[in-house]
Amino acid sequence: MPPSGVPILNVADDTFIVGDPRVVARLVNDPIRHQLWWPQLSLNVSRDRGRVGVEWTVNGVWAGQSWVGSMEMWLEPVLDGVVLHHYVRLDPVGRSLTDKQVAALNVTYATDWKRHVFALKDAVESTRSVGAES
Numbered sequence: 001m002p003p004s005g006v007p008i009l010n011v012a013d014d015t016f017i018v019g020d021p022r023v024v025a026r027l028v029n030d031p032i033r034h035q036l037w038w039p040q041l042s043l044n045v046s047r048d049r050g051r052v053g054v055e056w057t058v059n060g061v062w063a064g065q066s067w068v069g070s071m072e073m074w075l076e077p078v079l080d081g082v083v084l085h086h087y088v089r090l091d092p093v094g095r096s097l098t099d100k101q102v103a104a105l106n107v108t109y110a111t112d113w114k115r116h117v118f119a120l121k122d123a124v125e126s127t128r129s130v131g132a133e134s
Helices: 021-028 029-039 100-127
Strands: 011-018 043-049 055-062 066-080 081-092
Touching: 011 066, 021 043, 021 066, 021 081, 021 100, 043 066, 055 081, 055 100, 081 100
Parallel strands: none
Antiparallel strands: 011 081, 043 055, 055 066, 066 081
16 A cells, blocks of 8 residues: 555545345345456455455456455445445556556546446346336
């Protein structure tokens, strides 16, 4: 970690998904999905919270850079769905990055994640008519 104690790649995201929290949990906890989302990162479970979420230690390559740190997802049932909270805290291995590179990598990660989570949201919500009860 840098002297400030804040990881270089530090992303927090919250996405509301209308659907059964058990269905969302099953999809979010699927290791095959993790491999699609983060193909070059190795995720090792450090805390399994079952249907509520999971925390991992992380190492591997993303965006052409080696990283080490942690990642987590947890699910908060809300109204007729669930808020998927996603946190990423990673530092580069053996390389210093400029402030501009750090900012660009954080935006790139957040954008990539939103693409994945919106695809998940679309899949879960696709069977529900607009305005219908879950």
